Amino acid sequence: MKMKSAVLRESGAPSPYEQSRPLTIETLELDPPQQGEVLIQIKAASLCHSDLSVINGSRPRPLPMALGHEASGVVVETGKGVNDFEPGDHVVCVFIPSCGQCLPCKEGRPALCENGAKSNNEGTLLTGGKRIHAEDELIHHHLGISAFSEYAVVAEQSLVKVDKDIPFEQAALFGCAVITxxxxxxxxxxxxxxxxxxxxxxxxxxxxxxxxxxxxxxxxxxxxxxxxxxxxxxxxxxxxxxxxxxxxxxxxxxxxxxxxxxxxxxxxxxxxxxxxxxxxxxxxxxxxxxxxxxxxxxxxxxxxxxxxxxxxxxxxxYVGSCIPDRDVPRFIDLFKQERLQVDQLVTESHSVEEINKGFDKLATGESSRIIITF
Ligand SMILES: [Zn+2]
Ligand SMILES: [Zn+2]
The missing domain is CATH 3.40.50.720 (NAD(P)-binding Rossmann-like Domain)
Known part of the structure; x- marks a missing residue:
């Protein structure tokens, strides 16, 4: 399927980004979900310093890369072998997928998942695949997600199911800023x-x-x-x-x-x-x-x-030493009880076309959290 996505082709562009435009909005091809993968429609994605670190080069990653990792969305389609999600589920993305098989995972420390760290460094999904391309050119995934896009195919381990009554703009924060x-x-x-x-x-x-x-x-x-x-x-x-x-x-x-x-x-x-x-x-x-x-x-x-x-x-x-399946629902419950008022972090929302300007505001500290909605 075709989708609009914000892509970084070169890091280290000078600021202000509104002028140098390090992120280009491109129409890319997204492949269907394979074994263990899920297609989601991104509803809200927030601008995080970990995206900024890739843009300014302080966190070197393979390029070109479709950025974005702090996001929420709705499941559209599931690949073979996915049992925990179905179309219509509301989900939050987590930026370290945990394989469940390596020693840190078995010790109950999924934030330190070795396979998750490896796939994130290589710019692939946890399954090893890359599902975004511009004709023949494969685009790397950012932290297994690439959320500044209308849609994303991700490993099921990159998702946590959440209640449908939490607004997407707020749910997105729980996958990175809040759990961290x-x-x-x-x-x-x-x-x-x-x-x-x-x-x-x-x-x-x-x-x-x-x-x-x-x-x-x-x-x-x-x-x-x-x-x-x-x-x-x-x-x-x-x-x-x-x-x-x-x-x-x-x-x-x-x-x-x-x-x-x-x-x-x-x-x-x-x-x-x-x-x-x-x-x-x-x-x-x-x-x-x-x-x-x-x-x-x-x-x-x-x-x-x-x-x-x-x-x-x-x-x-790292990632707040979190166990996402336990902590994301737990923190959302506290939010609903107004005991964790993280909605106050969001200062503004923009369309994806305004993303470079948004990163200027994040870089200068003018805004804490800026949300891109689709
Ligand atoms: Zn983040
Ligand atoms: Zn693991």
Whole structure:
């Protein structure tokens, strides 16, 4: 079938993207779903920093690639051997498909699925296939999905079925920003009621972590960003204190205001300066958790002795250490009860033709989450 799709053919274009137009809107051919695959109609797809990282080259991926991974849609057709989905089901896409066969999957850590990581690096579906092409040229899938498209064929392991009463624009967020941010708080860190938290970097993941920390009963929730507009939003979402992390002396100010630092500090910006601040404002005996995905050549250093003498813990959190089939429905339930108000992350929605301009707004921090609707 023919479909409209946003394709990246070359990374590293200069910004503003509204002028350099790194993503081209093309009419491509989508093959029918094969064994273990599902054809979905994309209803909403949000712009995420992981897409931006491919556009600006800090996350090198094989090109050309049809971008987009944080999405929701409706099942149109299922391939052979698919038993868990049927046409009409509402689904959320998850960006690490888990095979269920490798050791991390068997250990209950699907976010670390080895086959999922391999297929994502190679730009294929978990089944190994590529289903999008422009005549003879095969187009790579982004994170097993390629959601800035009218339709997508994905491995069934890239989908979680969700209730039909949650709007598509909101459901989309649960596949990436929400499971990554809330998951970091409840799964990776496992914070207890009353413990103190700071979030460094207030994009979709950081704001989700903030909302998750509030929902989990965190005592203090300190929010940091270099953009004052985001600090104002963090305050609306329940941050107890906010600090502009670009200002001189911010570490000392926070350590003073929090009696030596916070129990848990979440770094969600994927930037070395943010990670340095996060580690420094983690209190003695506390834990620094990062969900950041910086350029592979970026290094972060800290005084070695502090890890021992202050008994600090440094933890990575990939996809919020989530089990998508368990966590996506669980977090959606909390959303419906108005205890996880992630709908406040969405600032605007656009047509796919305006996608380059949308990435400008994401890059400058003008918007946290922009939704493309079809
Ligand atoms: Zn994402
Ligand atoms: Zn696996």
């Amino acid at each position: 941010g809330v998951g970091a708080v409840v799964n990776t860190a496992g914070i207890n009621m009353g413990e103190t938290v700071a979030i460094v970097g207030l994009g979709g993941v950081g704001l989700s972590a903030l909302i998750g920390a509030r929902a989990s009963g965190a005592g203090k929730v300190v929010a940091l960003d270099i953009n004052d507009k985001k600090l104002a939003l963090a305050q609306e979402l329940g941050a107890t204190e906010t600090f502009n992390s670009a200002k001189e002396g911010v570490v000392e100010q926070i350590r003073e205001a929090t009696d030596g630092g916070l129990d848990y500090v979440f770094e969600t910006a994927g930037a070395v300066p943010a990670m340095e601040v996060a580690y420094k404002i983690t209190k003695r005996g506390g834990t620094t958790v990062t969900t950041g995905l910086p350029h592979p050549e970026h290094h972060f250093s800290f005084p070695y002795v502090s890890l021992t003498a202050e008994e600090k813990t440094l933890k990575g959190s």
